[in-house]
Amino acid sequence: MVAPISVTILGSTGSIGQNTLDVIARHPSRFVVHTLTAHSRMDLLAKQAFDSKAAAVAVPTEAAAERFKTAWGSTLKRPVIRVGAQALVEVASDPASQAVMAAIVGSAGLPAALAAAQAGKRVLLANKEALVAAGSIFMAAVRDAGAELLPIDSEHNAIFQCLPHHDRASAPTGPAAGVRRLILTASGGPFRNQRWADLAQVSPEQACAHPNWSMGRKISVDSATMLNKGLEVIEAHHLFAMPPERISVVIHPQSVVHSMVEYADGSVLAQLGQPDMRTPIAYGLGFPERIESGVGMLELALAGRLDFAQPDLEQLPCLALSFQALQAGQGACIALNAANEVAVAAFLERRLAYTAIAEVIHATLDWQSGQPNTSLSSLDDIIALDERSRSAARRAATG
Ligand code: NDP
Ligand code: MG
Numbered sequence: 001m002v003a004p005i006s007v008t009i010l011g012s013t014g015s016i017g018q019n020t021l022d023v024i025a026r027h028p029s030r031f032v033v034h035t036l037t038a039h040s041r042m043d044l045l046a047k048q049a050f051d052s053k054a055a056a057v058a059v060p061t062e063a064a065a066e067r068f069k070t071a072w073g074s075t076l077k078r079p080v081i082r083v084g085a086q087a088l089v090e091v092a093s094d095p096a097s098q099a100v101m102a103a104i105v106g107s108a109g110l111p112a113a114l115a116a117a118q119a120g121k122r123v124l125l126a127n128k129e130a131l132v133a134a135g136s137i138f139m140a141a142v143r144d145a146g147a148e149l150l151p152i153d154s155e156h157n158a159i160f161q162c163l164p165h166h167d168r169a170s171a172p173t174g175p176a177a178g179v180r181r182l183i184l185t186a187s188g189g190p191f192r193n194q195r196w197a198d199l200a201q202v203s204p205e206q207a208c209a210h211p212n213w214s215m216g217r218k219i220s221v222d223s224a225t226m227l228n229k230g231l232e233v234i235e236a237h238h239l240f241a242m243p244p245e246r247i248s249v250v251i252h253p254q255s256v257v258h259s260m261v262e263y264a265d266g267s268v269l270a271q272l273g274q275p276d277m278r279t280p281i282a283y284g285l286g287f288p289e290r291i292e293s294g295v296g297m298l299e300l301a302l303a304g305r306l307d308f309a310q311p312d313l314e315q316l317p318c319l320a321l322s323f324q325a326l327q328a329g330q331g332a333c334i335a336l337n338a339a340n341e342v343a344v345a346a347f348l349e350r351r352l353a354y355t356a357i358a359e360v361i362h363a364t365l366d367w368q369s370g371q372p373n374t375s376l377s378s379l380d381d382i383i384a385l386d387e388r389s390r391s392a393a394r395r396a397a398t399g
Contacts, residue, residue, distance in 0.1 A: 135238030230322020339364035
């Protein structure tokens with residue numbers, strides 16, 4: 001019998017983390033859970049660690065560790081508790097696990113995701129902000145360490161599935177042979193067909209009510225503004241070494257076609273499925289084999305029709321700003337992502353109007369374009385610019 005694969009989940013209490021545990025629990029002889037990490041939800045972390053028999057957990061502070069111990073309660077042997085930001089980096093590179101699910105939200109997840117790549121793990125990458133901020137060094141780390149990189153974001157997972165395989169679980173240095181274009185689908189979110197100028201009064205609840213997907217709050221807002229699709233274009237650029245002009249976006253409200261690859265001969269390959277993240281997660285966990293995910297049949301006859309439309313960039317300022325940042329370069333992508341994280345957090349706390357998210361990003365990109373060019377070749381360089389961009393974004397949000 002083959003030994004089970006030991007998996008660490010960074011951000012296990014989130015939407016992707018919970019779905020990952022769901023898939024793993026369906027395959028007790030194939031996977032074991034090594035470490036789970038969480039930021040605030042200690043009760044849920046304790047339950048997850050108990051149910052999955054995790055060997056260790058990582059939490060941000062001593063106070064969180066105390067809450068975890070209280071939540072654990074029982075006299076049964078507790079998992080090892082590791083504390084602090086550095087613990088995240090250590091568990092991501094711990095030789096005891098072979099696969100790491102990077103599912104922390106935001107650039108907070110970057111150091112640990114990078115550490116997993118540098119340690120040569122199978123990295124299941126959901127944390128798109130890590131690639132947006134640090135695509136070049138992340139992909140170089142995957143190559144240099146011989147890590148495996150499986151995209152979990154559903155669009156990128158779809159593209160990965162539609163590409164010729166060879167060694168595509170690694171980091172390519174150029175576009176795959178014969179590929180003309182990558183086509184990312186976007187549902188258009190809850191405000192599709194509405195004019196941006198009419199959305200100033202939108203509440204966090206309305207923005208988070210995605211028509212097809214159930215996700216964490218930050219990515220739900222990103223999906224509504226379509227900044228998410230902008231991050232995904234940048235993500236695709238890095239993951240598949242594809243020039244920006246060969247990546248396009250099409251609105252597809254039903255979220256059945258998860259993305260497509262167009263080849264030189266005119267063939268277009270698409271991956272279809274229900275909008276359920278357990279499919280890409282199971283694909284990443286099982287690759288190159290296919291394993292059960294718990295996702296049911298796709299009844300196309302019930303879907304009835306599949307629609308496609310061109311995005312209107314005039315009405316989607318966050319998507320337009322993302323294209324602008326990708327053209328401008330890595331510094332602008334870091335600023336775009338940092339500004340968006342600040343603006344979305346303020347919107348979710350009802351301190352910022354929905355439409356002001358685009359204004360904050362715009363102002364931060366303007367600020368960044370006036371900054372002297374500095375090197376962005378190390379994690380420290382990237383974190384420094386991320387922090388300065390956050391300050392600029394906070395000034396824009398309160399100014
Ligand atoms: P959630 O908000 O549901 O979960 C985020 C996870 O990260 C939680 O475990 C949270 O801990 C933890 N976390 C939050 N802040 C920090 C921090 N500062 N340091 C360490 N850990 C932290 O997000 P999702 O699961 O929706 O998304 C996770 C990532 O996957 C994002 O990058 C998102 O863009 C990407 N993704 C998500 C999809 C989805 O369907 N949800 C689809 C495609 C990509 P706690 O909850 O305990 O506070
Ligand atoms: Mg996606």
